[in-house]
Amino acid sequence: MKHVAEGMQDFYRRLTKDGYKPDDVKPALYQVERIVHMEQLRRHILNCMDCQLCENAKNRVPGTGNTGTPLMIVGEGPGEDEENWGLPLVGISGSLLTLILGKAGIRREQVYMTNVVKCRVTDEKGKNRTPMREETLECSKYLRRELELIKPRVVLALGKVALQFFFPDMKTMSQFRGNVYDYQGIKVVPTWHPAYVVRQRGDALAKTKREVWADLKVAIECAKGN
Numbered sequence: 001m002k003h004v005a006e007g008m009q010d011f012y013r014r015l016t017k018d019g020y021k022p023d024d025v026k027p028a029l030y031q032v033e034r035i036v037h038m039e040q041l042r043r044h045i046l047n048c049m050d051c052q053l054c055e056n057a058k059n060r061v062p063g064t065g066n067t068g069t070p071l072m073i074v075g076e077g078p079g080e081d082e083e084n085w086g087l088p089l090v091g092i093s094g095s096l097l098t099l100i101l102g103k104a105g106i107r108r109e110q111v112y113m114t115n116v117v118k119c120r121v122t123d124e125k126g127k128n129r130t131p132m133r134e135e136t137l138e139c140s141k142y143l144r145r146e147l148e149l150i151k152p153r154v155v156l157a158l159g160k161v162a163l164q165f166f167f168p169d170m171k172t173m174s175q176f177r178g179n180v181y182d183y184q185g186i187k188v189v190p191t192w193h194p195a196y197v198v199r200q201r202g203d204a205l206a207k208t209k210r211e212v213w214a215d216l217k218v219a220i221e222c223a224k225g226n
C-alpha cells in the first residue's frame with residue numbers, strides 16, 4: 001500500500017505537471033492528507049488494546065467533527081451513552097454543550113470534539129468514574145496526534161482531566177479557569193465540564209453557567225484569532 005506522504009508527493013507532481021498552480025495544489029493536498037491521517041487514526045483507535053482501560057470497554061470512542069476547525073473541544077472520556085453510540089459528548093452533558101454552543105451561534109459540526117481517554121472508565125459497579133492521571137497517559141498519544149493534525153487555534157478544555165492533559169500541575173478547575181494558557185502555540189481555555197454543570201443546583205448552577213458562558217466566549221474570540 002502506498003504511504004500517504006508518498007501519495008501526496010506523486011499527486012503534487014502530477015497536478016503541477018498538468019499546469020495547476022503549486023499555491024492551489026499545496027493547500028488542497030494538505031486537506032486531503034489530513035483527512036486520510038485522521039481516518040487512519042480513527043481506525044487505529046477503534047482497534048486499540050494498548051492499555052488496561054479497554055478490558056471493560058464495549059467501544060473505543062474516537063473524536064469527531066470538523067478537522068479544519070480553529071476550535072477543538074476536549075472532554076474527559078466517554079460515558080455510557082458515548083460508549084454505546086461510539087461518539088464523544090453525545091449524552092446529557094454533550095447535549096448541554098451543544099445547546100450552549102448553539103446559543104453562541106456555533107453548530108457542533110463546525111468544531112471538533114474529542115476526549116483525553118477514548119475508552120469508558122468505570123468503577124466496580126459499572127458506573128462512570130474519573131480516570132486517574134496515570135491511566136490517561138497511554139491514551140494521551142491519540143489526543144496529541146489529533147492536535148498535531150488539526151492544529152486548532154484554541155482548545156476549550158472541559159474539566160480537570162482535560163486541563164491536566166495540557167498542564168499536569170494545574171490541580172483544580174476553580175483556581176485556573178477564567179484564563180487563557182499556551183500549550184505549544186495552541187491557546188487553552190479551561191472551563192467546567194458540562195457533566196459538572198448538570199449536577200449543580202440553585203445559585204451554584206447559575207454561577208457555573210455564567211462561568212462556562214464567559215469561558216466559551218473567550219474561546220470563540222481566540223478561535224477568531226483575537
Ligand code: SF4
Pocket residue numbers: 045048049050051052053054060117118119138139
Ligand atoms: S484507553 Fe486509549 S490507549 Fe487504552 S485501550 Fe482505550 S483507546 Fe487504547
